[in-house]
Each structure stands twice: as C-alpha cells, then as structure tokens.
Amino acid sequence: FASAGFQTALADADRQRSSLTWLKRRPKAAAPIAAVDWRKSIGKVPRGIERLVIDSGAGLRSPRFRELVAMAQTIVMPVLPSSFDHDATARFVRRIEDIKPVRKGKKPVVLVANRMRPASRAEAQLEDFAAGLGLQLAARLRDLAVYADVAGQGLGIFDLTPARRANAVGDWIVLIRLIEDRN
Numbered sequence: 001f002a003s004a005g006f007q008t009a010l011a012d013a014d015r016q017r018s019s020l021t022w023l024k025r026r027p028k029a030a031a032p033i034a035a036v037d038w039r040k041s042i043g044k045v046p047r048g049i050e051r052l053v054i055d056s057g058a059g060l061r062s063p064r065f066r067e068l069v070a071m072a073q074t075i076v077m078p079v080l081p082s083s084f085d086h087d088a089t090a091r092f093v094r095r096i097e098d099i100k101p102v103r104k105g106k107k108p109v110v111l112v113a114n115r116m117r118p119a120s121r122a123e124a125q126l127e128d129f130a131a132g133l134g135l136q137l138a139a140r141l142r143d144l145a146v147y148a149d150v151a152g153q154g155l156g157i158f159d160l161t162p163a164r165r166a167n168a169v170g171d172w173i174v175l176i177r178l179i180e181d182r183n
Helices: 018-025 064-071 083-096 121-132 145-151 162-182
Strands: 008-012 033-037 051-055 075-079 109-116 137-142
Touching (some): 018 033, 075 121, 083 109, 109 121, 121 137
Parallel strands (some): 008 033, 008 051
16 A cells, blocks of 8 residues: 555554564565554554454454454454464364354455465365355465565565566455455
C-alpha cells in the first residue's frame, strides 16, 4: 500500500516484534510506513493513515483479540503447508467464528497459502484443509527466494523494480484486489 502512495501504518501486536524489527530495517529511501507498537495495549492509529495493517499472532488472547478483529475490515490469515500451521489456523478460525461480524459474514476471513509450490501435493492438502474450514484459499504466495532477499532489508515486493518483482507480483495482485474490493 505504501509503495502505491497510501499513507500506511503497520501495527505490531505480536510478542515476536517481527513487524517492528522489519520496519527498523526499512531504508529511508523506501516509501514510508508508520510503526505502531501494540504489543502491550492497542493505541490510536496515527493521523492521516489510509491503510493500517495489523500483525498479530494467532495465539493472541481476549479482550485484545476481539478488539483487533473489530478494527479489521478483512482478516487475512497466512498459512504454511504444514500440519502444525494447519492446527494453529484451525484453532484461530474457531475463535473468530464466535465473533458476530465474522459469523454473519460481514467481516471477511481469507486464507493465504504462504510459501506454496504450485501443483504440489502440499497445495492440494492445503486446499482440502481450507475447504474443511469452510474457507477458500484467496491467494497463493509461491516459495520464491526474493522474499528472503527483501525481508532482511525491510522491504516488500512492491518496493522493488518491476524487473525484480516480476515473478512475485501476480501472486500479490490477487490478494490486494480481494482486500480492496471488499472494503
């Protein structure tokens, strides 16, 4: 969102602090993203922010959990093709299904396959898993080396030149359109 010109903030509500760490690595020349530390308590969104991305762990407990879900327009859950991630995702989905706007379909919940190898057995298993939860894989982010390259620099795919991001951008466009169309 930031590289598209939106005033963007990234709120880190996860104990791991990975989002805040990533932002500290972000070069000054990159599109600005405001850092918001919500690990201890949920604060105010900085003025002028047009897009807020909230990073929270799946194990976040109430009442903060419910407050974050209430703030979200779309709940995006990345899921790896692993049984451990499937278990954590299933627990998270069960928790959010009890929240009224989610239960009534007013707050979309989307799964995103992370580090996916297309046409693999893992992809088929992940599709079956998602269907079992009553959800669909909204996007598939392939397992590409460029992600490791940019993450360590505090960058994202859209911070790269068109040539460097060419292999990955199509995966993200699907997700971004879905989010923007629903909001």
